[in-house]
Amino acid sequence: MRTIEFHDTTVRVRYAETDQMGVVYHANYLIWFEVGRVELMRAMGFEYKTMESEDDCHIVVAEAYCRYEKPARYDDVLRVRTRVAEWRNRIVKFSYEIFRDADDLLLTTGSTTHIICGSDGRPKALPPKYRDVLLHLHVPNPDRSEA
Amino acid sequence: MRTIEFHDTTVRVRYAETDQMGVVYHANYLIWFEVGRVELMRAMGFEYKTMESEDDCHIVVAEAYCRYEKPARYDDVLRVRTRVAEWRNRIVKFSYEIFRDADDLLLTTGSTTHIICGSDGRPKALPPKYRDVLLHLHVPNPDRSEA
Amino acid sequence: MRTIEFHDTTVRVRYAETDQMGVVYHANYLIWFEVGRVELMRAMGFEYKTMESEDDCHIVVAEAYCRYEKPARYDDVLRVRTRVAEWRNRIVKFSYEIFRDADDLLLTTGSTTHIICGSDGRPKALPPKYRDVLLHLHVPNPDRSEA
Amino acid sequence: MRTIEFHDTTVRVRYAETDQMGVVYHANYLIWFEVGRVELMRAMGFEYKTMESEDDCHIVVAEAYCRYEKPARYDDVLRVRTRVAEWRNRIVKFSYEIFRDADDLLLTTGSTTHIICGSDGRPKALPPKYRDVLLHLHVPNPDRSEA
Numbered sequence: 001m002r003t004i005e006f007h008d009t010t011v012r013v014r015y016a017e018t019d020q021m022g023v024v025y026h027a028n029y030l031i032w033f034e035v036g037r038v039e040l041m042r043a044m045g046f047e048y049k050t051m052e053s054e055d056d057c058h059i060v061v062a063e064a065y066c067r068y069e070k071p072a073r074y075d076d077v078l079r080v081r082t083r084v085a086e087w088r089n090r091i092v093k094f095s096y097e098i099f100r101d102a103d104d105l106l107l108t109t110g111s112t113t114h115i116i117c118g119s120d121g122r123p124k125a126l127p128p129k130y131r132d133v134l135l136h137l138h139v140p141n142p143d144r145s146e147a
Numbered sequence: 148m149r150t151i152e153f154h155d156t157t158v159r160v161r162y163a164e165t166d167q168m169g170v171v172y173h174a175n176y177l178i179w180f181e182v183g184r185v186e187l188m189r190a191m192g193f194e195y196k197t198m199e200s201e202d203d204c205h206i207v208v209a210e211a212y213c214r215y216e217k218p219a220r221y222d223d224v225l226r227v228r229t230r231v232a233e234w235r236n237r238i239v240k241f242s243y244e245i246f247r248d249a250d251d252l253l254l255t256t257g258s259t260t261h262i263i264c265g266s267d268g269r270p271k272a273l274p275p276k277y278r279d280v281l282l283h284l285h286v287p288n289p290d291r292s293e294a
Numbered sequence: 295m296r297t298i299e300f301h302d303t304t305v306r307v308r309y310a311e312t313d314q315m316g317v318v319y320h321a322n323y324l325i326w327f328e329v330g331r332v333e334l335m336r337a338m339g340f341e342y343k344t345m346e347s348e349d350d351c352h353i354v355v356a357e358a359y360c361r362y363e364k365p366a367r368y369d370d371v372l373r374v375r376t377r378v379a380e381w382r383n384r385i386v387k388f389s390y391e392i393f394r395d396a397d398d399l400l401l402t403t404g405s406t407t408h409i410i411c412g413s414d415g416r417p418k419a420l421p422p423k424y425r426d427v428l429l430h431l432h433v434p435n436p437d438r439s440e441a
Numbered sequence: 442m443r444t445i446e447f448h449d450t451t452v453r454v455r456y457a458e459t460d461q462m463g464v465v466y467h468a469n470y471l472i473w474f475e476v477g478r479v480e481l482m483r484a485m486g487f488e489y490k491t492m493e494s495e496d497d498c499h500i501v502v503a504e505a506y507c508r509y510e511k512p513a514r515y516d517d518v519l520r521v522r523t524r525v526a527e528w529r530n531r532i533v534k535f536s537y538e539i540f541r542d543a544d545d546l547l548l549t550t551g552s553t554t555h556i557i558c559g560s561d562g563r564p565k566a567l568p569p570k571y572r573d574v575l576l577h578l579h580v581p582n583p584d585r586s587e588a
Contacts, residue, residue, distance in 0.1 A: 014472060014475065014476060015475055015479070016472045016475065031455060031457045034455060034456055034457065035455060038456070038516075047516065048516070049515055049516040074490055075479075075488065075489070075490040
């Protein structure tokens, strides 16, 4: 199993994602953050889809933050860089940077905090097989006290 | 129970729904059609939410058509006029007209065809209590052969 | 001119806004925040649409934060409570609370920070006519040093 | 210059695109149709972005039709197959098929009809450089009377 620090994935801005200011509507970055964390998980060897369907683990969003530095524009290829910023027994925090791929310009930074829940909406511990994978992530200053 | 021919509901265009052409992105009209048919049902005395949760009846979209005459713009108040264009045992077809409320200009027309399905995805007959309500709708040239 | 502390507006959750977890997808709250601030402005006597088209003032999003307490669900009527949390010459910060209207349950809190820009993307001062309106808002601990 | 009959591009279903029925919300297919036609244009050697910004040619949607055969689900990789179904001087019609990539199952078919407009919203002829490219497309039963 590899130890990784972050994962990069790309998305191309769709016309539907622009608004009449001629730039990307700001809520769409949260959707790309989701793409980033799902692809980070896939790079770590598991699918979020399976986590939901087979292990009844839902990564429910508890907090989201986004800082908009420069606007993304239609047809831009964006590179979403995702890290696991923190993880504890029932909580995972991801951080994100979105770059314009053509010139590496940093457009947006952000983070999302998640609680692991069952389909009943109750918090639950992340199953050991996923925790083991998370151990191979380079997480700066991790709080492993509850893990 | 009232006999109604159509139902009008209004929506106001959100910034998120515009695109860089300075008008509403075309996929959003399908979302307003959905608002139209849900409000038509509510006006007829039942909630689609309950239909799903209590009667396991899902109005699955089988076909959608939209004709764009004039563009809707940011902050416009739109009037969505919805009719039941056709209904049979397992199939309901709605038709829509979207007007700009300020001057009654017709912006968009369209239709959606739906199949009544259970949560297993299988077609099922509409329960009698909903069919009885539909009888009080004025439907031009209804095909009631299967009903 | 009235002095107001906050403004309430309602939205009803659309099917399009739910996801397969059976609750509202988290990015949609940012769109309702936008509805909240636009309706706050309208209650204060001006239209954001006109601010863009006639005064070339765009309220560009610089930061967004959202904390999800309880999930909103399909067909819920939500009450979006919006305040001006802070305003300075070129910067406006709004804060939001979203309640489920049926039982006043607080679902979500958040804030957005905006920079007033021209259509060229450059920061500019808010025109006096809008600043005069903002003076009639009750803003707790306002920073008026630059205004 | 190559002669092509259709162009395939892939998209992966995002969580944001699902709804509480556990499948993709139907309006999203129109967004993928847009991805399909933009990538078809790119494969033919030009960018829609440039067409807008340099040639003031906007491909305005006049009609959209979608037929839903089978539902797409979260995390599915979809293959969007796009053809130019018809083209005349000011009108272009695209047709689409969306397949689930894993097993080639046809999920959706549809079409969109577009009018070439300037940023003033008035119809205009497609510039010769784009028409020349379109000549290299295999279009069944094209109506070239106006071209």
